[in-house]
Amino acid sequence: MRERVVTMPFYPSKRTFVRQICLVAPVVFLAVIFHTIALAQTSSFLMPPAEFQAFDTPNDAGDSISLTWSTSPNDAPDVFYVVYIDKEKDGAFTVEAARIPSNSGYRTGVPEIYGYKKGNSNYHYVQIFPQKVFHSETSERNQTYYFKLAILADSTQIMLSTVASATAKGNWIDTKKINNFVIMVILCAIILHFIVHARRSPNMFLRKIAGLDAVDEALGRATEMGKPVLFVHGLTGMGSISTIAATSILGRIARKIADYDANLKVVNNDPIVMSVSQEVVKESYLEAGRPDAYNPDNVFLVASEQFPYVAAVGGIMTREKPAANFFVGYFYAEALILAETGASTGAIQIAGTDAYTQLPFFITTCDYTLIGEELYAASAYLSREPMLMGTLRAQDVGKGVLIIILILGTILASFGLEFITSLFVAV
Amino acid sequence: MRRDTNFFILIGTVGLFVLANIILMAFGKLPFSSDGFGIILGAGITLAIYSFLYQDNPAFKIAENLYVGVSLGYTIIITWFNFLKPDLYEPLIVPLFSSAAEKSPQYALLCPSLLGLFMLLRFSRKLSWLSRWTFAFVVGLGAGISIPRVISAFILQQIKPSLHPVFSGGETFLSSINTLIILLGVISVLIYFIFSVEHKGAIGKMSKIGIWFLMISFGASFGYTVMGRLSLLIGRIQFLLKDWLGILQ
Numbered sequence: 209m210r211e212r213v214v215t216m217p218f219y220p221s222k223r224t225f226v227r228q229i230c231l232v233a234p235v236v237f238l239a240v241i242f243h244t245i246a247l248a249q250t251s252s253f254l255m256p257p258a259e260f261q262a263f264d265t266p267n268d269a270g271d272s273i274s275l276t277w278s279t280s281p282n283d284a285p286d287v288f289y290v291v292y293i294d295k296e297k298d299g300a301f302t303v304e305a306a307r308i309p310s311n312s313g314y315r316t317g318v319p320e321i322y323g324y325k326k327g328n329s330n331y332h333y334v335q336i337f338p339q340k341v342f343h344s345e346t347s348e349r350n351q352t353y354y355f356k357l358a359i360l361a362d363s364t365q366i367m368l369s370t371v372a373s374a375t376a377k378g379n380w381i382d383t384k385k386i387n388n389f390v391i392m393v394i395l396c397a398i399i400l401h402f403i404v405h406a407r408r409s410p411n412m413f414l415r416k417i418a419g420l421d422a423v424d425e426a427l428g429r430a431t432e433m434g435k436p437v438l439f440v441h442g443l444t445g446m447g448s449i450s451t452i453a454a455t456s457i458l459g460r461i462a463r464k465i466a467d468y469d470a471n472l473k474v475v476n477n478d479p480i481v482m483s484v485s486q487e488v489v490k491e492s493y494l495e496a497g498r499p500d501a502y503n504p505d506n507v508f509l510v511a512s513e514q515f516p517y518v519a520a521v522g523g524i525m526t527r528e529k530p531a532a533n534f535f536v537g538y539f540y541a542e543a544l545i546l547a548e549t550g551a552s553t554g555a556i557q558i559a560g561t562d563a564y565t566q567l568p569f570f571i572t573t574c575d576y577t578l579i580g581e582e583l584y585a586a587s588a589y590l591s592r593e594p595m596l597m598g599t600l601r602a603q604d605v606g607k608g609v610l611i612i613i614l615i616l617g618t619i620l621a622s623f624g625l626e627f628i629t630s631l632f633v634a635v
Numbered sequence: 636m637r638r639d640t641n642f643f644i645l646i647g648t649v650g651l652f653v654l655a656n657i658i659l660m661a662f663g664k665l666p667f668s669s670d671g672f673g674i675i676l677g678a679g680i681t682l683a684i685y686s687f688l689y690q691d692n693p694a695f696k697i698a699e700n701l702y703v704g705v706s707l708g709y710t711i712i713i714t715w716f717n718f719l720k721p722d723l724y725e726p727l728i729v730p731l732f733s734s735a736a737e738k739s740p741q742y743a744l745l746c747p748s749l750l751g752l753f754m755l756l757r758f759s760r761k762l763s764w765l766s767r768w769t770f771a772f773v774v775g776l777g778a779g780i781s782i783p784r785v786i787s788a789f790i791l792q793q794i795k796p797s798l799h800p801v802f803s804g805g806e807t808f809l810s811s812i813n814t815l816i817i818l819l820g821v822i823s824v825l826i827y828f829i830f831s832v833e834h835k836g837a838i839g840k841m842s843k844i845g846i847w848f849l850m851i852s853f854g855a856s857f858g859y860t861v862m863g864r865l866s867l868l869i870g871r872i873q874f875l876l877k878d879w880l881g882i883l884q
Binding site: 387452520568582601 | 684687691698703710754757766767769770774776777787791795797799800801814818821828829831849864
């Protein structure tokens with residue numbers, strides 16, 4: 209009897225096959241995943257962002273367009289995003305509007321648009337100024353611009369098919385500055401209220417300001433000695449608040465000088481300030497009933513540059529030896545030279561400035577110094593006019609409110625409640 | 636007698652200065668060229684200005700008048716080339732009167748030009764009142780522009796960094812103390828500048844603390860600025876000793 213030879217088939221059994229597949233498949237799957245990730249990290253496998261949008265930049269003058277797109281797994285310092293711009297939707301898109309490293313330019317950099325959301329770091333953001341890109345002198349109103357985004361690594365560039373478009377439009381209101389506007393409205397309301405209040409009861413209390421009490425003493429001294437009073441303006445023009453305050457004080461001093469029949473000289477650095485000073489002094493002499501005593505030549509321009517002004521005023525102080533010197537306004541490096549020269553002539557000196565860096569020099573060289581806001585309070589103090597007194601009172605109330613906000617805000621911020629802090633963001 | 640002495644001191648000083656320059660040029664320390672004369676002029680004016688430290692004298696007066704005159708001439712040139720020519724002459728006057736002009740005249744510039752001309756009418760007694768329109772415009776514009784800027788700079792930008800948490804977990808004890816000192820400083824200085832309340836009692840004490848804070852900050856600012864001024868003096872002395880006399884190398 210022949211032995212039956214049973215040969216094992218070449219193919220494995222079904223069970224073995226399934227077992228082998230189960231072993232190999234995860235290995236292959238993992239290999240594919242790792243290979244894909246590795247490819248994604250190389251320049252030859254660029255994954256462009258999924259979303260790409262353009263919109264008019266809010267709160268601007270209408271000269272920029274904002275672009276935003278989602279991040280890509282390829283984002284790295286040597287991978288770049290390139291934005292191309294065109295005026296036509298079907299254009300060639302050859303003009304490059306922006307190029308940024310793909311690990312920069314996130315929405316987190318513009319909290320005024322996107323706030324402080326956690327997801328902001330998953331989106332890129334750039335601002336395009338089309339006028340600058342096209343080097344055009346005049347802006348083209350209502351021009352729609354089209355954008356295409358490309359991702360670039362080494363020499364490989366992949367351009368998105370998406371075309372984003374936007375039209376730059378100017379905004380009447382900058383919502384980032386709403387807090388500034390609200391504060392202005394509140395302060396105006398407080399000032400108006402206290403002006404009305406001051407008109408009803410004009411005997412408002414004002415604390416003593418030594419520098420201003422000394423004005424009468426200085427003018428009296430000048431009158432007795434028969435020497436002039438020198439009023440020195442700062443270097444800023446009429447747009448500066450300190451110069452406006454200085455001309456207001458000049459008016460009060462000129463009024464008293466007209467009463468005392470003393471001689472006033474006003475030196476100026478700015479022609480417009482000089483003209484305003486002439487008007488102010490003239491009016492003060494008229495108010496005092498002595499228009500004949502006003503001499504326009506006593507209010508004059510010395511020099512329009514800083515140090516020539518100092519040299520000339522120093523010369524005037526040394527030669528004419530005024531009995532009293534007033535330094536009022538905004539001063540720079542000339543403050544010490546002027547005040548030191550004045551002190552060497554033996555004049556009584558009163559300074560008033562809100563220039564923080566120059567105050568120490570005036571304090572050390574002048575007899576009296578009006579520090580910062582005392583300068584603004586001076587005209588109210590000298591004139592006691594209800595309108596100015598009311599304004600001063602309103603400013604004090606404003607300061608009181610700020611003190612309360614500071615204390616409350618600090619306490620709340622310490623407990624993690626920062627809503628008061630967020631109200632005072634300056635742009 | 637006093638005047639004669641001063642006169643001889645002045646003549647002697649000028650003579651010494653001239654002699655020093657002749658020697659410097661003779662020995663080749665200063666080049667006999669426009670550069671050399673420029674250095675001599677600079678040194679002479681520097682010394683003339685510094686002579687004011689002794690007392691007022693003719694050399695200082697010459698330097699002072701020269702300085703004022705040069706600055707005025709400089710201002711006129713700057714005004715023409717930086718303002719009048721690009722902002723008025725080229726966009727308005729040239730297109731208005733020249734047929735070869737490429738651009739049409741910008742008539743909007745007539746308004747500011749008129750305001751500028753009104754300023755010159757101050758020389759006329761009858762029409763000088765028109766200059767007040769310009770003043771009103773300049774003062775009103777300046778005040779208007781200043782308001783939001785002042786609110787931003789003096790209120791918003793000051794308050795936000797002051798609203799710092801005293802403790803929020805991450806601070807050290809010393810940084811919390813620092814925050815409290817800053818808060819005390821800001822509040823006390825604000826109280827010092829309140830004018831319509833009498834500075835007595837608690838307000839008076841806080842106001843005095845405010846003065847202390849102010850004076851400490853002024854002292855620091857004084858020292859800082861004096862150091863800056865000293866560097867300016869060193870610069871001038873270096874010019875005299877190095878560029879002029881050639882003593883420093």
